[in-house]
Amino acid sequence: MAEKSVLTPWEVSGDVDYDKLVKEFGTSLISDKIKNKLDKCHPLIRRGLYYSHRDFDKWLEAHEKKKRVSVITGRGPSEKMHLGHLIPFLVAKSLQEEFDCEVFIPISDDEKFYVKPNLSYEDSMKFSYENILDLIALGFKPGKTFIFEDFVYTDIYKYAARIAKRITYSTAKAAFGLVPENNVGWSFYPAMQAAHILFPQFVRGKHISVVPVGIDQDPFIRLTRDVAVYPEFGFDKPAALHSKFFPSLTGGAKMSSSEGIAISLIDTPEEVKKKINKYAFSGGRDTLEEHRKLGGNPDVDVSFQYLKMLFEPDDKKLEKIEADYRSGKLLSGELKQILIDKINVFLKEHQQRREKAKKDIDKFLFKG
Numbered sequence: 620m621a622e623k624s625v626l627t628p629w630e631v632s633g634d635v636d637y638d639k640l641v642k643e644f645g646t647s648l649i650s651d652k653i654k655n656k657l658d659k660c661h662p663l664i665r666r667g668l669y670y671s672h673r674d675f676d677k678w679l680e681a682h683e684k685k686k687r688v689s690v691i692t693g694r695g696p697s698e699k700m701h702l703g704h705l706i707p708f709l710v711a712k713s714l715q716e717e718f719d720c721e722v723f724i725p726i727s728d729d730e731k732f733y734v735k736p737n738l739s740y741e742d743s744m745k746f747s748y749e750n751i752l753d754l755i756a757l758g759f760k761p762g763k764t765f766i767f768e769d770f771v772y773t774d775i776y777k778y779a780a781r782i783a784k785r786i787t788y789s790t791a792k793a794a795f796g797l798v799p800e801n802n803v804g805w806s807f808y809p810a811m812q813a814a815h816i817l818f819p820q821f822v823r824g825k826h827i828s829v830v831p832v833g834i835d836q837d838p839f840i841r842l843t844r845d846v847a848v849y850p851e852f853g854f855d856k857p858a859a860l861h862s863k864f865f866p867s868l869t870g871g872a873k874m875s876s877s878e879g880i881a882i883s884l885i886d887t888p889e890e891v892k893k894k895i896n897k898y899a900f901s902g903g904r905d906t907l908e909e910h911r912k913l914g915g916n917p918d919v920d921v922s923f924q925y926l927k928m929l930f931e932p933d934d935k936k937l938e939k940i941e942a943d944y945r946s947g948k949l950l951s952g953e954l955k956q957i958l959i960d961k962i963n964v965f966l967k968e969h970q971q972r973r974e975k976a977k978k979d980i981d982k983f984l985f986k987g
């Protein structure tokens with residue numbers, strides 16, 4: 620029997636029908652025409668993890684007309700970061716590199732504090748700090764990248780309040796699936812995230828921003844687009860780029876640390892090796908003979924999918940790995956080893972930049 624599937628910004632379970640979401644939400648698929656307009660089309664977009672959008676064509680057009688454009692995407696700091704959490708930020712960074720635009724990164728420590736029953740106020744602040752180090756380590760441009768925490772940059776409240784006044788409880792309830800048992804923080808938070816998304820316009824004036832984000836976050840985008848055009852704001856509707864979830868190691872719909880086997884950004888090389896070898900779902904055959912004869916299936920192989928999404932940007936090299944795996948020339952263990960080496964090279968550099976980020980935090984915090 621098909622598992623019941625649930626998808627809200629705070630809960631994902633069961634199978635996710637991505638095409639259906641595009642229809643339900645009324646978004647558009649990312650076309651080749653759009654991809655061709657990007658000189659540095661990030662593999663995450665080129666190879667389809669990002670698959671849907673709202674008005675991204677308008678964002679590109681605004682840039683062509685030499686108008687201001689910006690990128691905004693946030694992080695809910697409920698835990699240390701793992702590979703899956705990087706997805707929106709890698710795309711934000713690649714847009715910044717290509718278009719030299721400002722990037723705004725709100726850290727919703729309030730959101731995670733409300734939503735996670737066991738997360739203390741102190742821990743949510745601690746995770747904010749840890750996560751900010753990871754974000755800075757990705758290599759955003761100082762002076763063009765602005766990070767702020769809801770609990771620290773409390774000026775955000777004055778924008779959130781103006782938005783909150785325009786959202787009825789019944790709208791929030793319907794859009795986010797609120798239930799009576801939720802604390803009232805949940806019902807206010809959508810105004811806060813809308814304030815994040817409109818923040819570039821509050822502080823820089825009316826212009827179009829794009830929000831790279833998981834498709835589960837689209838209810839926030841819809842709400843914010845409605846609010847943006849209220850006469851008292853008179854803003855542009857924000858655009859969005861929607862991704863599918865980054866698959867978990869075991870092949871589940873979404874990488875998650877609650878399964879205990881996500882690849883954390885502070886994992887050691889040994890931990891990475893152990894996790895991939897033990898848990899990464901393989902599209903290989905049961906025996907060596909069968910694998911050599913029939914070949915493996917890269918479409919379901921998590922190691923191959925990780926290479927495709929994040930770790931092998933070179934199309935020729937990826938094609939060769941795919942062909943060799945399909946033909947049975949490349950074994951599952953060998954494919955895993957390719958991924959392990961790539962992840963460990965990435966993490967070694969990331970962890971060095973993360974250390975360095977401790978001294979750079981101040982350069983990235985929004986000061987107003």
Ligand code: TRP
Nearest residue numbers: 692693694695725727812815832
């Ligand atoms: N709610 C997002 C999450 O849980 C994080 C977030 C906060 C965000 N503010 C945002 C995402 C603004 C996009 C835009 O992952």
